[in-house]
Amino acid sequence: MKLKKEILQNILILIVIYALREVGEILMGKNGTSLNSELHKHVLTCTFYLSFTTVYFINYLVLVPRFIVQKKYVQYGFSFLGLMLVFACVRFMLEEVILFKIFGEHNYFFEGSNIIGVYLVDSFYYTLVAVLLSVVISLLYRYNEKSQEMHQLELAHQKAQMSALKSQISPHFLFNTLNSFYVELFDTHPETANDILKLCNLLRYVTYETSTDYVTVEKEISFIKDYMYFFERRYEDNFFVELNIHGDVRDEQVPSLILIHFIENVCKHGIISQEDKPAFIDIYINTEENKLEVITKNHINISEKYHESGIGTENIRKRLEVLYGDAFELYYQQDDHQFEAYLSMPLQIISNKTELSHDFIT
Template sequence: MNKIRTPLLHFAVWLAIILLFVLISSQRGRIEDALVIFGYFGLLNVAIFYINYLYILPKYLNSRRYLGCALSILFLILFSGIVKYSLAWLFADIVLVRGHMHNQIIPFWEYYIGTVVTGMFFVFLSTAVKFSVDWFVNEKIRKNLENEKLTAELAFLKSQINPHFLFNSLNNIYSLAYQRSDKTPAAILKLSEIMRYMLQESNESQVELNKEIRYLENYIELQKLRFRNDDFVRISIEGTDRDQTIVPLILIPFVENAFKHGLVTDSGCPIEISIRIEKGRLAFSVVNQKSGQNKDRTSGIGLSNVRRRLELLYHNRYTLEINDSKDCYQCKLVLEL
């Protein structure tokens, strides 16, 4: 479609310019004279434009042969002046005369210098158009490449989330099964619900905030099945505007990190998870006491992953504060939804 639209646009612009000058010039004399001046010579100037635009610039500039480009443009301007003067002799009584009585012949050099200046103008115009078009084309290509790179990087980051989470959850269920716990079937059911969300919803670029929160609650319930005391974790949710959307699986790494490295056996020092929902804004925080044991040497995967996703998807629309003290770990995330 663009291959047809671009030539038609060029043709329409040039036709409009030539007809405009013919109309203006015909008001000062015969329309036949105007057609000769702005028809023949207008078309010659258009030819100068496209010889430079379609042949000289692509041939020499793309291969960085700047001297050849300059010499070719100079030859084009000088040769076109000779062609114009030769044609002018065919219409000498229209083109090469001046004065009130039209009885003065324009000298060769005076007319030739005028054609050179005109040729320089159309060369400059075609060069400016060429650089402008190339810039827009290159900018479009650059943005497409950036989008493709971004899509590929996000796909890679998301591919890391599912196996990482699944690995930790299966470890938990394995512990329950090894202990022959009655909680094992419930844990498997919870994991099934979580995996359904990850498979069906996380492929979308945005999901309802309500679904993401429900996903977090399921994960917390799955973790509670491992312990006798449910008081080791407290979650508070404020705000009812849950119809807003959020990038899926963006909050889970913080909660998962708290369960892996937090103190989860002391109800006096519970994991505290807070979600505050406002119009267009989400405030999320997780606080946990450290257990003193590094349960997972690969723990950096989750948080480094989510940092990168935040930067890609919420650039300049989020703040993340992490306070890592000796006994306590706290993260605060604010998203502009």
């Protein structure tokens, strides 16, 4: 629907340009001298506009996305020359072969001139006009689309933060209060003090670290571990979720609050308290291919259906589309007993390597 609307708008732009050109022709008094040449002129005009429109949309729909957007300028240059030759050949066949047999008149005729050379020069000019026009309009469309996507991303990120911080009224007061409890319990109840410390880490992460679009993988994984820790405490010896981290971290970054969506879905909606039905969370950090993969597998109750959790499945997909276009992969699979989620997305490279060892939580 979006592409269809864009094409219709481009057709309207071309119609306006053609109308202005025809008005200019009339004002300049370029009219035929006989009925036959007048009819021939109108037919030639139609064939020219048809050829021009074809070149315009071939460039707009095929060459610009494939070469200009991908910054393959050399390939685009050869494609332009090929397009010009096609334009010249089509016009020559229509105007100097087919229409010449019908009307007995040439479109271009200069004494002693090479008509093929004239068509090549003329076609180069009009191909250049069609190409420049379609490139400018295409880039304007893409700029406008990118601006809207960035606006949507900002709104989505704000929504993610609001969803994660529903109870955030005065974080400084909350942290100070929890810190007081931590100090008071550190000697007498060290385990409880440790729980308070991890809770502070969770709150501090969603309060401060997620204020930007990206966070380091190391911080995101640390957040995941603290999150899972509380489920482990809740279920004690009946928590059967295995978290496997594969690979090294070199300060790569990922969108904030993306990974927790998958972990939350496993811990809140999957079967995690049965030893014979363990859940698995695998995070692969592939620095060679510059991508991060998340795979989760967990059993579910027969009546359990996957639904939005955390900041929402649809919100996740929209954020990834805005950030990475089609350079990510996200899918969910579910049968009567098991649910599986998969995400693959690019890593944002910063610098400096820090090691992240394998960690297993069972």
